[in-house]
Amino acid sequence: xxxxxxxxxxxxxxxxxxxxxxxxxxxxxxxxxxxxxxxxxxxxxxxxxxxxxxxxxxxxxxxxxxxxxxxxxxxxxxxxxxxxxxxxxxxxxxxxxxxxxxxxxxxxxxxxxxxxxxxxxxxxxxxxxxxxxxxxxxxxxxxxxxxxxxxxxxxxxxxxxxxxxxxxxxxxxxxxxxxxxxxxxxxxxxxxxxxxxxxxxxxxxxxxxxxxxxxxxxxxxxxxxxxxxxxxxxxxxxxxxxxxxxxxxxxxxxxxxxxxxxxxxxxxxxxxxxxxxxxxxxxxxxxxxxxxxxxxxxxxxxxxxxxxxxxxxxxxxxxxxxxxxxxxxxxxxxxxxxxxxxxxxxx
Ligand code: SF4
Ligand code: SF4
Numbered sequence: 265x266x267x268x269x270x271x272x273x274x275x276x277x278x279x280x281x282x283x284x285x286x287x288x289x290x291x292x293x294x295x296x297x298x299x300x301x302x303x304x305x306x307x308x309x310x311x312x313x314x315x316x317x318x319x320x321x322x323x324x325x326x327x328x329x330x331x332x333x334x335x336x337x338x339x340x341x342x343x344x345x346x347x348x349x350x351x352x353x354x355x356x357x358x359x360x361x362x363x364x365x366x367x368x369x370x371x372x373x374x375x376x377x378x379x380x381x382x383x384x385x386x387x388x389x390x391x392x393x394x395x396x397x398x399x400x401x402x403x404x405x406x407x408x409x410x411x412x413x414x415x416x417x418x419x420x421x422x423x424x425x426x427x428x429x430x431x432x433x434x435x436x437x438x439x440x441x442x443x444x445x446x447x448x449x450x451x452x453x454x455x456x457x458x459x460x461x462x463x464x465x466x467x468x469x470x471x472x473x474x475x476x477x478x479x480x481x482x483x484x485x486x487x488x489x490x491x492x493x494x495x496x497x498x499x500x501x502x503x504x505x506x507x508x509x510x511x512x513x514x515x516x517x518x519x520x521x522x523x524x525x526x527x528x529x530x531x532x533x534x535x536x537x538x539x540x541x542x543x544x545x546x547x548x549x550x551x552x553x554x555x556x557x558x559x560x561x562x563x564x565x566x567x568x569x570x571x572x573x574x575x576x577x578x579x580x581x582x583x584x585x586x587x588x589x590x591x592x593x594x595x596x597x598x599x600x601x602x603x604x605x606x607x608x609x610x611x
Pocket of ligand 1: 338
């Protein structure tokens with residue numbers, strides 16, 4: 265096999281880009297150690313299919329490219345997920361389902377490759393020894409078996425790997441695994457970076473975040489290797505180059521993070537706080553008045569992302585003169601490596 269030449273580029277926010285991340289429920293069969301679902305802020309409801317479809321209409325713009333990512337909790341726990349996907353396709357959304365791999369309610373038998381653009385599996389390790397202590401016993405085996413079935417059925421598949429201190433040193437084994445499974449896209453996520461090495465950790469405490477140097481040493485080369493094997497790879501930019509312009513996605517693109525309690529956020533960093541920009545009430549999208557996330561997006565600070573500075577200040581490192589060593593990019597800004605062949609095909 266000849267390795268294809270990858271082309272790296274930063275994926276900025278294209279004007280008019282629209283992504284709707286729709287949490288149709290918060291229930292899940294797993295209890296991953298890093299789960300970000302927060303029922304007190306996100307609700308515990310499973311939305312009915314009729315409500316999901318009504319809410320989707322609020323975001324549908326058939327004349328524009330709009331991506332819909334259906335999430336949970338575990339979205340395949342929703343018995344009507346195939347009907348929701350079909351309704352979303354009729355509104356011309358490009359639809360991705362993010363699953364933990366359990367694929368409940370015979371999901372694969374009830375959906376065709378034409379109806380679903382991507383089925384995205386979460387794996388946090390290249391084998392059960394790394395993955396299962398994070399995601400749960402036997403999860404690696406179930407997830408990879410169902411991934412194989414999805415590929416055999418002709419579905420386009422992707423894998424999301426959430427990098428933390430527990431699995432960063434196993435990331436390099438993922439490209440070959442994903443290639444052998446027939447996965448098309450590889451999303452590397454970050455659980456959070458910290459500005460300084462974890463010297464201040466208390467005994468017995470797990471510091472999940474990784475140091476910037478560790479991230480930069482491991483992630484870009486693994487991403488390049490995966491792209492060399494023909495995978496389309498995406499990973500967060502995190503640090504801006506000195507000459508790169510800072511942009512807040514909320515100011516230049518449309519991203520909506522929708523939760524079953526009707527909260528709609530524009531920035532994923534804000535999801536644990538009642539500062540959502542919008543609310544769905546009686547099937548109408550209304551502004552959430554008062555102090556909300558919208559107030560922060562126009563602010564310009566030397567550290568880059570203002571919500572990062574407020575909520576995750578640990579990942580900013582300062583020089584002796586008080587200036588930040590790096591500017592932190594918007595968490596929605598990605599580095600993308602597209603294999604040459606896919607590039608030529610305008611994938
Ligand atoms: S699969 Fe997702 S929603 Fe379920 S526990 Fe894990 S991280 Fe949370
Ligand atoms: S992560 Fe920061 S830069 Fe990105 S949308 Fe949120 S506030 Fe804006």
